[in-house]
Amino acid sequence: MTYRPDYAEAEPARAELDAMPGVVLVEFGASWCGHCRAAQAALQALLACRDDVTHLKIEDGRGRPLGRSFGVKLWPTLVLLRDGQERARVVRPLSRADLTPIAAAMDG
Template identity: 35%
Template sequence: MSNVTVINPNDFEQEVSAHKGTVLVDFFAQWCGPCKMIAPILDQLSTENDEIKIVKVDADEAQDLMVKFGIRGIPTLLLFKDGELAATKVGALSFTDLKAFVA
């Protein structure tokens, strides 16, 4: 069962910025083909690695966050460690590449 949670932009501070540990944030859209392709890969990672919290943010509802983090394309993955942005990837990744990105 997937441990990926969809959060709204108002919960970003609490769910991501204030979280102690690693959080992977997927900025996605319902209409985005590559976003749909990466969704099962994120689900798989969430079941195999319980040390990483994975959340999804609907880009269409999060324009302020998109501007804040300079996101111009989706899917965009942001990796946070103890509330600090550590890395960014744009585009769909394979499972192997995703595991290497969060390592």
């Protein structure tokens, strides 16, 4: 799956994410968040040729249990899961270089 430009209005259950096979990049944020918008070009470049990665863009905020279950405090927070296990996390990336831990975990 390629880069998703829009945030999903409904979030999956944590158990659903934990059971997903393969590599999943979960992006927590909001469409009005300046930090989230600033990170999009780098994210799009990272995911450009990664059909092996499922990108889930989850709108986060008060009363949203999925973000709380991952301990999200700042946006965007990117969590890379491999077969339901967290392998890497990056908070507020600005450049492609900031995404190096995510890129490394995608390949490892």
